[in-house]
Amino acid sequence: xxxxxxxxxxxxxxxxxxxxxxxxxxxxxxxxxxxxxxxxxxxxxxxxxxxxxxxxxxxxxxxxxxxxxxxxxxxxxxxxxxxxxxxxxxxxxxxxxxxxxxxxxxxxxxxxxxxxxxxxxxxxxxxxxxxxxxxxxxxxxxxxxxxxxxxxxxxxxxxxxxxxxxxxxxxxxxxxxxxxxxxxxxxxxxxxxxxxxxxxxxxxxxxxxxxxxxxxxxxxxxxxxxxxxxxxxxxxxxxxxxxxxxxxxxxxxxxxxxxxxxxxxxxxxxxxxxxxxxxxxxxxxxxxxxxxxxxxxxxxxxxxxxxxxxxxxxxxxxxxxxxxxxxxxxxxxxxxxxxxxxxxxxxxxxxxxxxxxxxxxxxxxxxxxxxxxxxxxxxxxxxxxxxxxxxxxxxxxxxxxxxxxxxxxxxxxxxxxxxxxxxxxxxxxxxxxx
Numbered sequence: 001x002x003x004x005x006x007x008x009x010x011x012x013x014x015x016x017x018x019x020x021x022x023x024x025x026x027x028x029x030x031x032x033x034x035x036x037x038x039x040x041x042x043x044x045x046x047x048x049x050x051x052x053x054x055x056x057x058x059x060x061x062x063x064x065x066x067x068x069x070x071x072x073x074x075x076x077x078x079x080x081x082x083x084x085x086x087x088x089x090x091x092x093x094x095x096x097x098x099x100x101x102x103x104x105x106x107x108x109x110x111x112x113x114x115x116x117x118x119x120x121x122x123x124x125x126x127x128x129x130x131x132x133x134x135x136x137x138x139x140x141x142x143x144x145x146x147x148x149x150x151x152x153x154x155x156x157x158x159x160x161x162x163x164x165x166x167x168x169x170x171x172x173x174x175x176x177x178x179x180x181x182x183x184x185x186x187x188x189x190x191x192x193x194x195x196x197x198x199x200x201x202x203x204x205x206x207x208x209x210x211x212x213x214x215x216x217x218x219x220x221x222x223x224x225x226x227x228x229x230x231x232x233x234x235x236x237x238x239x240x241x242x243x244x245x246x247x248x249x250x251x252x253x254x255x256x257x258x259x260x261x262x263x264x265x266x267x268x269x270x271x272x273x274x275x276x277x278x279x280x281x282x283x284x285x286x287x288x289x290x291x292x293x294x295x296x297x298x299x300x301x302x303x304x305x306x307x308x309x310x311x312x313x314x315x316x317x318x319x320x321x322x323x324x325x326x327x328x329x330x331x332x333x334x335x336x337x338x339x340x341x342x343x344x345x346x347x348x349x350x351x352x353x354x355x356x357x358x359x360x361x362x363x364x365x366x367x368x369x370x371x372x373x374x375x376x377x378x379x380x381x382x383x384x385x386x387x388x389x390x391x392x393x394x395x396x397x398x399x400x401x402x403x404x405x406x407x408x409x410x411x412x413x414x415x416x417x418x419x420x421x422x423x424x425x426x427x428x429x430x431x432x433x434x
Contacts, residue, residue: 001338002384004385005039006039012343013342016034016036017036017408018410021342021380024406025380029404031301031322031326032302032404032405033390033391033405035387035408037407037408039298040075043297043298044060048080051268051288052269053269053272053286055273055276058288059286060287060289061081061084061287061289062083063246063289064083066292067291067295067388067390067392068090068094069093070097070416071097072416074098082103082125083105084104085104091106091122101125103125104126105124105125105243106119106124107128108128109131116138117145126150127150127151128151128154132178132188138198139197142197142198143196148196149199150199151199151201152203152241154203154206155180155185156174156179157205157220159216159220186235201239202283204243204245205220205244205245209292211259212258214259214267217268218271220244221268224242228242228281229279232281239283240283240285241286243287243289244286245288246288246289250293252385259293261293292389296385296388299384299385299387299390300384301326301390302342303320303322303380303382303383305319305379316351316352317354317355317356318355318372318381320381321358322357322400323356323359323400324364324397325359325400325402327390329390329393330367330368331363337366337386338367338370338385339355339366339382339384340373341373343379343380347373347374349374350372350373350374351374353370353371355372359398359400391403391417396420396425
Protein backbone atom coordinates (compact mmCIF):
# COMPACT_ATOMS: atom_id res chain seq x y z
CA UNK A 1 0.00 0.00 0.00
CA UNK A 2 1.40 3.36 -1.03
CA UNK A 3 -0.15 6.55 0.35
CA UNK A 4 0.06 9.86 -1.49
CA UNK A 5 -0.30 13.48 -0.46
CA UNK A 6 -2.28 14.02 2.72
CA UNK A 7 -3.35 10.36 3.02
CA UNK A 8 -2.37 8.89 6.39
CA UNK A 9 -3.11 6.11 8.84
CA UNK A 10 -4.56 7.52 12.06
CA UNK A 11 -5.39 4.85 14.65
CA UNK A 12 -5.93 2.27 11.95
CA UNK A 13 -8.26 4.40 9.81
CA UNK A 14 -7.34 5.98 6.51
CA UNK A 15 -7.61 9.77 6.53
CA UNK A 16 -7.53 12.01 3.44
CA UNK A 17 -7.26 15.76 3.79
CA UNK A 18 -7.48 15.31 7.56
CA UNK A 19 -10.84 13.51 7.33
CA UNK A 20 -11.52 9.85 8.06
CA UNK A 21 -12.93 7.60 5.36
CA UNK A 22 -15.68 6.67 7.84
CA UNK A 23 -16.88 10.27 8.06
CA UNK A 24 -16.65 10.77 4.30
CA UNK A 25 -18.71 7.67 3.48
CA UNK A 26 -21.21 8.41 6.24
CA UNK A 27 -21.77 11.91 4.84
CA UNK A 28 -21.48 11.40 1.07
CA UNK A 29 -22.31 7.72 0.61
CA UNK A 30 -20.54 5.07 -1.42
CA UNK A 31 -19.09 4.38 -3.86
CA UNK A 32 -17.34 7.73 -3.52
CA UNK A 33 -14.57 9.33 -5.55
CA UNK A 34 -12.25 11.35 -3.30
CA UNK A 35 -9.63 13.75 -4.66
CA UNK A 36 -6.80 14.91 -2.41
CA UNK A 37 -6.57 18.57 -3.44
CA UNK A 38 -3.26 19.13 -1.67
CA UNK A 39 -1.62 16.37 -3.68
CA UNK A 40 -2.91 17.74 -7.00
CA UNK A 41 -1.62 21.19 -6.09
CA UNK A 42 1.80 19.80 -5.19
CA UNK A 43 2.10 17.91 -8.49
CA UNK A 44 1.14 21.00 -10.48
CA UNK A 45 3.69 23.14 -8.65
CA UNK A 46 6.38 20.51 -9.19
CA UNK A 47 5.66 20.45 -12.92
CA UNK A 48 5.62 24.25 -13.21
CA UNK A 49 8.94 24.54 -11.37
CA UNK A 50 10.63 21.75 -13.36
CA UNK A 51 9.31 22.45 -16.85
CA UNK A 52 10.69 25.90 -17.55
CA UNK A 53 13.42 27.38 -19.71
CA UNK A 54 15.27 30.64 -20.22
CA UNK A 55 15.42 30.01 -23.99
CA UNK A 56 11.71 29.50 -24.76
CA UNK A 57 8.36 29.84 -23.02
CA UNK A 58 6.75 26.73 -21.60
CA UNK A 59 3.12 25.72 -21.20
CA UNK A 60 1.42 22.94 -19.28
CA UNK A 61 -2.01 22.02 -20.61
CA UNK A 62 -4.06 19.70 -18.40
CA UNK A 63 -5.37 16.77 -20.46
CA UNK A 64 -8.97 17.02 -19.34
CA UNK A 65 -10.02 13.58 -20.59
CA UNK A 66 -8.37 12.19 -17.44
CA UNK A 67 -10.99 13.94 -15.31
CA UNK A 68 -13.12 16.92 -16.25
CA UNK A 69 -16.05 18.81 -14.84
CA UNK A 70 -16.72 22.50 -14.26
CA UNK A 71 -14.92 22.60 -10.92
CA UNK A 72 -11.81 20.89 -12.32
CA UNK A 73 -11.65 23.39 -15.19
CA UNK A 74 -11.89 26.25 -12.71
CA UNK A 75 -9.27 24.64 -10.46
CA UNK A 76 -6.63 24.12 -13.16
CA UNK A 77 -7.24 27.65 -14.46
CA UNK A 78 -6.66 29.02 -10.96
CA UNK A 79 -3.37 27.08 -10.91
CA UNK A 80 -2.23 28.71 -14.14
CA UNK A 81 -2.58 25.74 -16.50
CA UNK A 82 -3.97 25.60 -20.00
CA UNK A 83 -6.53 22.97 -21.05
CA UNK A 84 -6.59 20.15 -23.59
CA UNK A 85 -10.10 19.11 -24.71
CA UNK A 86 -11.05 16.37 -27.18
CA UNK A 87 -14.76 16.82 -27.81
CA UNK A 88 -17.62 19.29 -27.98
CA UNK A 89 -18.76 18.09 -24.55
CA UNK A 90 -15.41 18.83 -22.94
CA UNK A 91 -15.25 22.17 -24.76
CA UNK A 92 -18.78 23.06 -23.62
CA UNK A 93 -17.84 22.19 -20.03
CA UNK A 94 -14.80 24.46 -20.24
CA UNK A 95 -16.92 27.28 -21.63
CA UNK A 96 -19.50 26.97 -18.84
CA UNK A 97 -16.63 27.03 -16.35
CA UNK A 98 -15.44 30.32 -17.91
CA UNK A 99 -12.09 28.79 -18.80
CA UNK A 100 -10.11 31.32 -20.91
CA UNK A 101 -10.66 30.22 -24.51
CA UNK A 102 -7.20 31.38 -25.60
CA UNK A 103 -5.68 28.75 -23.27
CA UNK A 104 -7.60 25.82 -24.79
CA UNK A 105 -6.22 23.21 -27.19
CA UNK A 106 -8.93 21.44 -29.22
CA UNK A 107 -7.94 17.85 -30.08
CA UNK A 108 -9.66 14.91 -31.74
CA UNK A 109 -8.97 12.55 -34.63
CA UNK A 110 -12.44 12.90 -36.15
CA UNK A 111 -13.79 16.32 -35.23
CA UNK A 112 -17.29 16.91 -36.49
CA UNK A 113 -18.37 20.06 -38.28
CA UNK A 114 -20.26 20.98 -35.12
CA UNK A 115 -17.13 20.62 -32.99
CA UNK A 116 -15.03 22.69 -35.37
CA UNK A 117 -17.69 25.40 -35.63
CA UNK A 118 -17.93 25.46 -31.83
CA UNK A 119 -14.13 25.79 -31.53
CA UNK A 120 -14.16 28.69 -34.00
CA UNK A 121 -17.16 30.34 -32.32
CA UNK A 122 -15.57 30.03 -28.85
CA UNK A 123 -12.28 31.47 -30.16
CA UNK A 124 -10.33 28.42 -29.00
CA UNK A 125 -6.66 29.32 -28.71
CA UNK A 126 -5.30 26.42 -30.74
CA UNK A 127 -6.98 23.77 -32.89
CA UNK A 128 -4.88 20.63 -33.27
CA UNK A 129 -5.47 19.42 -36.83
CA UNK A 130 -5.27 15.64 -37.08
CA UNK A 131 -5.43 14.98 -40.84
CA UNK A 132 -5.44 16.39 -44.37
CA UNK A 133 -9.21 15.99 -44.58
CA UNK A 134 -9.73 17.85 -41.31
CA UNK A 135 -7.61 20.75 -42.56
CA UNK A 136 -9.80 21.13 -45.64
CA UNK A 137 -12.92 21.00 -43.50
CA UNK A 138 -11.59 23.49 -40.96
CA UNK A 139 -10.28 25.93 -43.57
CA UNK A 140 -13.72 26.12 -45.23
CA UNK A 141 -15.49 26.67 -41.91
CA UNK A 142 -12.97 29.35 -40.90
CA UNK A 143 -13.51 31.14 -44.21
CA UNK A 144 -17.29 30.99 -43.80
CA UNK A 145 -16.92 32.39 -40.28
CA UNK A 146 -14.46 35.02 -41.52
CA UNK A 147 -12.13 34.13 -38.64
CA UNK A 148 -8.45 33.24 -38.69
CA UNK A 149 -7.74 30.23 -36.49
CA UNK A 150 -4.49 29.21 -34.80
CA UNK A 151 -3.50 25.69 -35.79
CA UNK A 152 -0.87 23.10 -34.99
CA UNK A 153 -0.67 19.81 -36.87
CA UNK A 154 -0.62 16.52 -35.03
CA UNK A 155 2.14 14.35 -36.45
CA UNK A 156 3.26 10.82 -35.74
CA UNK A 157 7.02 10.60 -35.05
CA UNK A 158 7.01 6.77 -35.11
CA UNK A 159 8.34 6.33 -31.58
CA UNK A 160 7.55 2.87 -30.19
CA UNK A 161 6.69 3.32 -26.50
CA UNK A 162 6.30 0.14 -24.48
CA UNK A 163 2.82 0.40 -23.04
CA UNK A 164 -0.56 -1.28 -23.50
CA UNK A 165 -1.51 -1.60 -27.17
CA UNK A 166 -4.74 0.32 -26.65
CA UNK A 167 -2.89 3.41 -25.41
CA UNK A 168 0.00 3.45 -27.87
CA UNK A 169 -0.51 6.43 -30.19
CA UNK A 170 2.67 6.77 -32.23
CA UNK A 171 2.99 3.50 -34.13
CA UNK A 172 2.99 3.70 -37.93
CA UNK A 173 -0.58 2.38 -38.02
CA UNK A 174 -1.91 4.73 -35.31
CA UNK A 175 -5.26 6.38 -35.95
CA UNK A 176 -3.81 9.70 -34.76
CA UNK A 177 -2.00 12.33 -36.80
CA UNK A 178 -0.02 12.39 -40.04
CA UNK A 179 3.31 10.57 -40.30
CA UNK A 180 6.45 12.70 -40.49
CA UNK A 181 7.82 10.01 -42.82
CA UNK A 182 5.10 10.55 -45.43
CA UNK A 183 6.34 13.07 -48.02
CA UNK A 184 2.79 14.34 -48.53
CA UNK A 185 2.85 15.89 -45.05
CA UNK A 186 5.12 18.65 -46.41
CA UNK A 187 2.48 19.54 -49.00
CA UNK A 188 -0.15 19.64 -46.27
CA UNK A 189 1.97 21.97 -44.15
CA UNK A 190 2.60 24.21 -47.16
CA UNK A 191 -1.15 24.44 -47.81
CA UNK A 192 -1.79 25.34 -44.19
CA UNK A 193 0.89 28.04 -44.27
CA UNK A 194 -0.55 29.58 -47.42
CA UNK A 195 -4.22 29.58 -46.38
CA UNK A 196 -5.67 33.02 -45.60
CA UNK A 197 -7.71 31.83 -42.60
CA UNK A 198 -5.18 29.46 -41.06
CA UNK A 199 -2.39 30.68 -38.78
CA UNK A 200 -0.06 27.69 -38.76
CA UNK A 201 2.07 27.68 -35.59
CA UNK A 202 3.74 24.27 -35.39
CA UNK A 203 3.32 20.67 -34.35
CA UNK A 204 1.79 18.36 -31.79
CA UNK A 205 2.82 14.77 -31.09
CA UNK A 206 2.00 12.20 -28.42
CA UNK A 207 3.61 8.77 -28.21
CA UNK A 208 1.25 7.01 -25.80
CA UNK A 209 0.12 6.79 -22.21
CA UNK A 210 1.40 5.28 -18.96
CA UNK A 211 4.98 5.10 -20.25
CA UNK A 212 7.66 4.34 -17.63
CA UNK A 213 10.76 4.59 -19.80
CA UNK A 214 11.99 8.18 -20.24
CA UNK A 215 14.04 7.35 -23.35
CA UNK A 216 11.11 7.38 -25.83
CA UNK A 217 10.20 10.89 -24.65
CA UNK A 218 13.76 12.08 -25.16
CA UNK A 219 13.78 10.47 -28.61
CA UNK A 220 10.45 12.14 -29.38
CA UNK A 221 11.89 15.57 -28.61
CA UNK A 222 14.98 15.00 -30.77
CA UNK A 223 13.06 13.50 -33.70
CA UNK A 224 10.58 16.38 -33.66
CA UNK A 225 13.30 19.04 -33.68
CA UNK A 226 14.98 17.26 -36.60
CA UNK A 227 11.64 17.31 -38.42
CA UNK A 228 11.09 20.99 -37.62
CA UNK A 229 14.52 21.81 -39.04
CA UNK A 230 13.61 19.94 -42.22
CA UNK A 231 10.29 21.78 -42.55
CA UNK A 232 11.86 25.19 -41.98
CA UNK A 233 14.52 24.49 -44.59
CA UNK A 234 12.08 23.16 -47.21
CA UNK A 235 9.37 25.78 -46.75
CA UNK A 236 11.35 28.77 -45.49
CA UNK A 237 8.87 29.13 -42.62
CA UNK A 238 9.53 29.63 -38.92
CA UNK A 239 7.93 27.07 -36.61
CA UNK A 240 6.88 28.71 -33.35
CA UNK A 241 5.25 25.97 -31.27
CA UNK A 242 6.06 22.37 -30.35
CA UNK A 243 3.62 20.41 -28.20
CA UNK A 244 5.09 17.11 -26.95
CA UNK A 245 1.89 15.69 -25.44
CA UNK A 246 1.90 13.68 -22.22
CA UNK A 247 1.76 10.04 -21.19
CA UNK A 248 4.14 10.10 -18.22
CA UNK A 249 3.85 6.82 -16.32
CA UNK A 250 2.58 6.85 -12.72
CA UNK A 251 2.34 4.38 -9.82
CA UNK A 252 -0.68 2.09 -9.67
CA UNK A 253 0.83 -0.99 -8.03
CA UNK A 254 4.14 -2.31 -6.75
CA UNK A 255 5.03 -3.61 -10.23
CA UNK A 256 5.16 -0.03 -11.56
CA UNK A 257 8.29 2.10 -11.73
CA UNK A 258 6.91 5.63 -12.19
CA UNK A 259 8.78 8.47 -13.83
CA UNK A 260 10.44 10.94 -11.46
CA UNK A 261 8.75 14.03 -12.86
CA UNK A 262 11.21 16.55 -11.45
CA UNK A 263 14.28 14.85 -12.96
CA UNK A 264 12.47 13.90 -16.16
CA UNK A 265 11.04 17.33 -16.98
CA UNK A 266 14.35 19.08 -16.30
CA UNK A 267 16.08 16.58 -18.58
CA UNK A 268 13.56 17.22 -21.38
CA UNK A 269 14.22 20.95 -21.08
CA UNK A 270 17.98 20.33 -21.22
CA UNK A 271 17.65 18.16 -24.34
CA UNK A 272 15.44 20.74 -26.05
CA UNK A 273 17.74 23.63 -25.24
CA UNK A 274 20.83 21.79 -26.48
CA UNK A 275 19.14 20.52 -29.62
CA UNK A 276 17.69 23.94 -30.47
CA UNK A 277 21.13 25.47 -30.22
CA UNK A 278 22.69 22.65 -32.25
CA UNK A 279 20.06 23.00 -34.99
CA UNK A 280 20.00 26.81 -34.85
CA UNK A 281 16.25 26.76 -34.20
CA UNK A 282 14.24 29.37 -32.34
CA UNK A 283 11.07 27.69 -31.10
CA UNK A 284 9.08 30.23 -29.12
CA UNK A 285 7.00 27.83 -27.01
CA UNK A 286 7.13 24.19 -25.93
CA UNK A 287 4.04 22.63 -24.36
CA UNK A 288 3.22 19.37 -22.62
CA UNK A 289 -0.19 17.86 -21.88
CA UNK A 290 -0.16 15.76 -18.69
CA UNK A 291 -3.45 14.43 -17.37
CA UNK A 292 -3.06 11.13 -15.54
CA UNK A 293 0.23 12.26 -13.94
CA UNK A 294 -1.54 15.28 -12.44
CA UNK A 295 -4.71 13.69 -11.06
CA UNK A 296 -4.41 9.87 -10.86
CA UNK A 297 -2.53 9.38 -7.59
CA UNK A 298 -4.63 12.07 -5.92
CA UNK A 299 -7.78 9.98 -6.29
CA UNK A 300 -9.18 7.25 -4.04
CA UNK A 301 -12.45 5.40 -4.53
CA UNK A 302 -14.25 4.30 -1.37
CA UNK A 303 -16.63 1.35 -1.38
CA UNK A 304 -18.63 -0.53 1.24
CA UNK A 305 -18.11 -4.25 1.54
CA UNK A 306 -21.40 -6.03 0.96
CA UNK A 307 -20.34 -9.62 1.54
CA UNK A 308 -17.66 -12.22 0.92
CA UNK A 309 -17.76 -15.60 -0.77
CA UNK A 310 -15.54 -18.65 -1.02
CA UNK A 311 -16.28 -20.62 -4.20
CA UNK A 312 -16.20 -24.41 -4.55
CA UNK A 313 -12.74 -24.07 -6.08
CA UNK A 314 -11.52 -22.16 -3.03
CA UNK A 315 -11.36 -18.71 -4.64
CA UNK A 316 -12.28 -15.96 -2.20
CA UNK A 317 -14.19 -12.84 -3.19
CA UNK A 318 -14.89 -9.49 -1.57
CA UNK A 319 -18.01 -7.92 -3.07
CA UNK A 320 -18.30 -4.13 -3.07
CA UNK A 321 -21.11 -1.73 -3.92
CA UNK A 322 -19.50 -0.45 -7.14
CA UNK A 323 -17.45 -2.06 -9.87
CA UNK A 324 -16.82 -1.73 -13.58
CA UNK A 325 -19.33 1.11 -13.82
CA UNK A 326 -17.06 3.36 -11.76
CA UNK A 327 -13.74 1.76 -12.84
CA UNK A 328 -13.73 0.07 -16.25
CA UNK A 329 -9.92 0.08 -16.57
CA UNK A 330 -9.22 -3.41 -15.13
CA UNK A 331 -11.67 -4.93 -17.61
CA UNK A 332 -10.56 -2.72 -20.51
CA UNK A 333 -6.78 -2.55 -20.04
CA UNK A 334 -6.14 -5.28 -17.45
CA UNK A 335 -5.09 -2.36 -15.23
CA UNK A 336 -3.92 -3.23 -11.72
CA UNK A 337 -4.72 -1.29 -8.56
CA UNK A 338 -3.89 -1.48 -4.88
CA UNK A 339 -6.55 -1.46 -2.19
CA UNK A 340 -7.06 -1.84 1.54
CA UNK A 341 -9.76 -2.29 4.12
CA UNK A 342 -9.50 1.38 4.98
CA UNK A 343 -11.16 1.39 8.40
CA UNK A 344 -8.94 -1.43 9.75
CA UNK A 345 -5.43 -0.59 8.56
CA UNK A 346 -3.73 -1.93 11.68
CA UNK A 347 -5.33 -5.38 11.56
CA UNK A 348 -2.89 -8.14 10.67
CA UNK A 349 -5.05 -11.20 9.96
CA UNK A 350 -5.07 -11.38 6.17
CA UNK A 351 -6.08 -13.66 3.34
CA UNK A 352 -5.96 -13.58 -0.45
CA UNK A 353 -9.08 -12.13 -2.09
CA UNK A 354 -10.33 -10.90 -5.43
CA UNK A 355 -12.40 -7.72 -5.24
CA UNK A 356 -15.47 -7.96 -7.46
CA UNK A 357 -18.17 -5.47 -8.30
CA UNK A 358 -21.92 -5.81 -8.40
CA UNK A 359 -22.43 -5.75 -12.18
CA UNK A 360 -23.82 -8.79 -13.96
CA UNK A 361 -20.51 -9.53 -15.69
CA UNK A 362 -17.91 -12.13 -14.79
CA UNK A 363 -15.29 -9.60 -15.84
CA UNK A 364 -16.43 -7.08 -13.23
CA UNK A 365 -13.23 -7.39 -11.22
CA UNK A 366 -11.39 -4.47 -9.60
CA UNK A 367 -8.42 -6.21 -7.94
CA UNK A 368 -7.25 -9.80 -8.45
CA UNK A 369 -5.71 -12.10 -5.87
CA UNK A 370 -4.25 -9.63 -3.39
CA UNK A 371 -3.90 -9.77 0.39
CA UNK A 372 -6.60 -8.02 2.42
CA UNK A 373 -7.58 -7.93 6.04
CA UNK A 374 -10.39 -10.44 6.50
CA UNK A 375 -13.33 -8.10 5.91
CA UNK A 376 -16.61 -7.62 7.67
CA UNK A 377 -19.82 -6.47 6.03
CA UNK A 378 -19.96 -2.64 5.80
CA UNK A 379 -16.20 -2.26 6.09
CA UNK A 380 -14.81 0.42 3.79
CA UNK A 381 -12.59 -0.75 0.98
CA UNK A 382 -10.37 1.90 -0.61
CA UNK A 383 -8.90 1.58 -4.09
CA UNK A 384 -5.99 3.94 -4.71
CA UNK A 385 -4.87 6.01 -7.72
CA UNK A 386 -8.34 6.31 -9.23
CA UNK A 387 -8.24 10.01 -10.03
CA UNK A 388 -7.74 9.54 -13.78
CA UNK A 389 -10.06 7.80 -16.24
CA UNK A 390 -12.37 6.46 -13.55
CA UNK A 391 -15.09 9.08 -13.28
CA UNK A 392 -14.39 10.06 -16.90
CA UNK A 393 -15.15 6.54 -18.14
CA UNK A 394 -17.93 5.78 -15.66
CA UNK A 395 -21.18 4.39 -17.04
CA UNK A 396 -24.73 3.55 -16.01
CA UNK A 397 -24.45 -0.11 -16.99
CA UNK A 398 -27.09 -2.18 -15.14
CA UNK A 399 -28.68 1.24 -14.48
CA UNK A 400 -26.30 1.92 -11.63
CA UNK A 401 -26.05 5.51 -10.48
CA UNK A 402 -22.70 7.28 -10.91
CA UNK A 403 -20.95 8.17 -7.63
CA UNK A 404 -20.35 11.61 -6.20
CA UNK A 405 -16.93 13.27 -6.45
CA UNK A 406 -15.45 15.31 -3.63
CA UNK A 407 -12.23 17.32 -3.19
CA UNK A 408 -10.76 17.39 0.29
CA UNK A 409 -8.12 19.56 1.95
CA UNK A 410 -7.46 20.71 5.52
CA UNK A 411 -10.62 18.98 6.81
CA UNK A 412 -12.80 20.82 4.30
CA UNK A 413 -14.87 19.11 1.62
CA UNK A 414 -15.84 20.51 -1.77
CA UNK A 415 -18.59 18.46 -3.41
CA UNK A 416 -17.79 18.87 -7.12
CA UNK A 417 -20.10 16.20 -8.62
CA UNK A 418 -23.41 15.22 -7.06
CA UNK A 419 -24.33 11.57 -6.75
CA UNK A 420 -26.78 10.61 -9.47
CA UNK A 421 -30.40 9.96 -8.59
CA UNK A 422 -33.00 7.65 -10.07
CA UNK A 423 -34.44 10.70 -11.80
CA UNK A 424 -31.04 11.33 -13.43
CA UNK A 425 -31.07 7.79 -14.82
CA UNK A 426 -34.36 8.26 -16.66
CA UNK A 427 -34.13 11.95 -17.57
CA UNK A 428 -33.81 11.21 -21.30
CA UNK A 429 -36.22 8.24 -21.40
CA UNK A 430 -39.44 8.59 -23.40
CA UNK A 431 -42.64 6.59 -23.21
CA UNK A 432 -43.46 3.87 -25.71
CA UNK A 433 -46.09 4.76 -28.29
CA UNK A 434 -48.22 2.29 -30.27
